[in-house]
Amino acid sequence: MVVVVRVAIVWMRNILRVHDNPLLTWASSRDDLDAVIPLIIMDPDRGFGSTKLMGSARMRFLHDSLIDLSDCLSRDYGADLTILSGRAKELIPMTVKSLNGMVKWVLCDYVQDPESREEIYRIHRSLSDLGVKTKVFPAVNTLLDIEANTKDDEYENPKSTKDMDKILTRSLGITTEGYLVPKPLKPIEKINYCQDLVNNLNGSDFLRGRIVTRKYLATFPEQINTLGRYFPGGESEAIDRLRRKVIERPEFVNRFSKPSTASTNDPNNPLEPSTTGLSPYLSTGCLSIRLLWEECRKANEGKEHTQPPKSLQGQVIFREMFYLLSRSVDNWDNDVENINCKPILWGDYDKDMLTAWEDGMTGFPFIDAMMRQLDETGWMHHLGRHAVSCFLTRGQLWQHWKYGRDIFEKKLVDSDWAVNNGNWLWLAGVAPFSMPYYRVYNPCPDSKSSLNVETEEAEFIRHWVPELASFPSKFIFEPHLAPIEVQNTSGCIIGQDYPWPIVDRKESRRLNLSLFKESLERE
DNA sequence: GGATCCGTTGTAGCT
DNA sequence: AAGCTACAACGGATC
Numbered sequence: 001m002v003v004v005v006r007v008a009i010v011w012m013r014n015i016l017r018v019h020d021n022p023l024l025t026w027a028s029s030r031d032d033l034d035a036v037i038p039l040i041i042m043d044p045d046r047g048f049g050s051t052k053l054m055g056s057a058r059m060r061f062l063h064d065s066l067i068d069l070s071d072c073l074s075r076d077y078g079a080d081l082t083i084l085s086g087r088a089k090e091l092i093p094m095t096v097k098s099l100n101g102m103v104k105w106v107l108c109d110y111v112q113d114p115e116s117r118e119e120i121y122r123i124h125r126s127l128s129d130l131g132v133k134t135k136v137f138p139a140v141n142t143l144l145d146i147e148a149n150t151k152d153d154e155y156e157n158p159k160s161t162k163d164m165d166k167i168l169t170r171s172l173g174i175t176t177e178g179y180l181v182p183k184p185l186k187p188i189e190k191i192n193y194c195q196d197l198v199n200n201l202n203g204s205d206f207l208r209g210r211i212v213t214r215k216y217l218a219t220f221p222e223q224i225n226t227l228g229r230y231f232p233g234g235e236s237e238a239i240d241r242l243r244r245k246v247i248e249r250p251e252f253v254n255r256f257s258k259p260s261t262a263s264t265n266d267p268n269n270p271l272e273p274s275t276t277g278l279s280p281y282l283s284t285g286c287l288s289i290r291l292l293w294e295e296c297r298k299a300n301e302g303k304e305h306t307q308p309p310k311s312l313q314g315q316v317i318f319r320e321m322f323y324l325l326s327r328s329v330d331n332w333d334n335d336v337e338n339i340n341c342k343p344i345l346w347g348d349y350d351k352d353m354l355t356a357w358e359d360g361m362t363g364f365p366f367i368d369a370m371m372r373q374l375d376e377t378g379w380m381h382h383l384g385r386h387a388v389s390c391f392l393t394r395g396q397l398w399q400h401w402k403y404g405r406d407i408f409e410k411k412l413v414d415s416d417w418a419v420n421n422g423n424w425l426w427l428a429g430v431a432p433f434s435m436p437y438y439r440v441y442n443p444c445p446d447s448k449s450s451l452n453v454e455t456e457e458a459e460f461i462r463h464w465v466p467e468l469a470s471f472p473s474k475f476i477f478e479p480h481l482a483p484i485e486v487q488n489t490s491g492c493i494i495g496q497d498y499p500w501p502i503v504d505r506k507e508s509r510r511l512n513l514s515l516f517k518e519s520l521e522r523e
Numbered sequence: 524g525g526a527t528c529c530g531t532t533g534t535a536g537c538t
Numbered sequence: 539a540a541g542c543t544a545c546a547a548c549g550g551a552t553c
Contacts, residue, residue: 160531161531162551257532315531429548432549434531434548436530436549438534439532439534440534442534506535513546517548
């Protein structure tokens with residue numbers, strides 16, 4: 001019998017996977033460790049990862065993911081996943097104490113938001129007092145080491161693809177093949193697991209009432225609405241989706257390019273994104289960003305393909321940019337003391353407008369369709385997010401971007417603090433990125449340019465705004481302009497069965513442009 | 524150092 | 539009906 005004396009706790013903060021998991025790889029390759037305890041902490045007050053506000057879609061996704069992770073660990077490695085509920089800064093030291101001096105290491109993944117950094121700093125301090133080493137793994141969910149890069153003397157806040165090219169080249173290196181992104185780690189062969197230790201934890205007085213069982217986890221997702229289940233959480237689904245959307249479609253990767261109009265979803269399935277739909281998996285660490293990068297590289301190898309910023313890899317680069325900025329720009333999620341946020345005198349909080357926007361009752365079918373899709377599924381196409389955030393802020397409603405940001409953070413299944421704030425700063429026109437404020441998205445893209453797109457978008461609206469299901473495409477973007485006979489035959493009277501537009505879109509655009517300009521000139 | 528260019532994805536209106 | 543032009547007009551990079 002092996003005497004267990006040297007234990008590593010592998011605390012997975014925002015990495016819900018076994019593949020390309022540097023923590024598990026490190027822990028399972030050390031000769032000076034006898035056992036590994038995989039650990040997850042669910043903090044009801046902190047949300048998950050860097051996401052504080054969690055709506056039902058993300059909550060459900062998280063539960064799915066934990067069940068999958070737990071099953072994967074026990075199936076492939078015979079290891080149980082320990083899940084605790086409460087505050088990490090209390091629970092980690094309690095767990096260490098429960099194991100009577102056997103814990104030598106606490107490993108975790110780096111999370112870059114201020115609260116998460118503060119949390120790990122405190123834990124590091126209290127573990128030092130207990131003689132336990134803490135090891136924080138950088139670049140677990142990013143290509144770049146965020147901390148090292150933002151501390152580099154040469155680092156300047158990136159604002160464009162060009163700036164990112166400089167940073168990626170400097171940090172990773174580059175060849176004719178592209179940036180030297182590290183390859184995903186090889187699958188680990190075994191995890192040194194010790195059931196007795198986990199039994200100790202389960203029976204620990206310190207942790208009484210804090211253990212979350214798999215059985216409890218499994219009951220939660222059942223309570224969530226059915227459409228919200230469109231993205232099943234978990235590493236298994238992430239890998240499968242990567243196969244379906246990327247690996248088996250190299251030509252899709254080669255040609256990937258953001259459309260110029262908001263072409264949102266698969267025309268044959270209003271639930272299916274026209275993009276990869278991998279964001280929920282990336283945001284929770286169910287999918288390794290390096291694995292996605294590698295599969296894109298393979299798909300493009302030897303083929304003609306699009307380049308950043310348009311390409312799929314280009315999208316990943318923007319994600320890296322937001323991760324860097326969210327670390328280097330103080331008050332990234334605020335409009336004061338944020339050098340990345342221009343001060344704009346937004347209108348007073350207008351409950352009616354915000355409610356109409358959130359509920360998909362603005363009278364603008366394209367906007368409403370996307371907001372209803374968000375509410376039911378937790379997902380919205382990237383360009384749809386552009387359209388609705390522009391609409392809420394500088395476009396039509398002149399409301400502060402923070403209100404929209406919070407609603408997104410709560411409802412999105414792929415909620416991500418760095419990316420969500422970054423995109424709102426960008427779309428509200430307050431960030432110093434290339435977004436001339438007078439470029440306002442038309443909330444009624446009536447697609448004179450392409451009949452194809454019109455049909456897709458009209459079908460999308462018919463699905464999510466069923467009041468308009470029988471409306472002809474010609475009027476579906478602005479149904480209030482349809483003659484009353486058309487409204488009658490379509491069974492939808494505007495102002496009665498579906499709202500009249502809450503603003504005059506051209507008038508509000510004109511006014512808001514001038515208000516925006518005034519705010520800029522005041523500076 | 525002033526002019527010009529350009530920015531991951533614009534809009535409206537005319538022909 | 540696709541393509542052009544005018545709009546409105548920022549701010550940093552580049553020449």
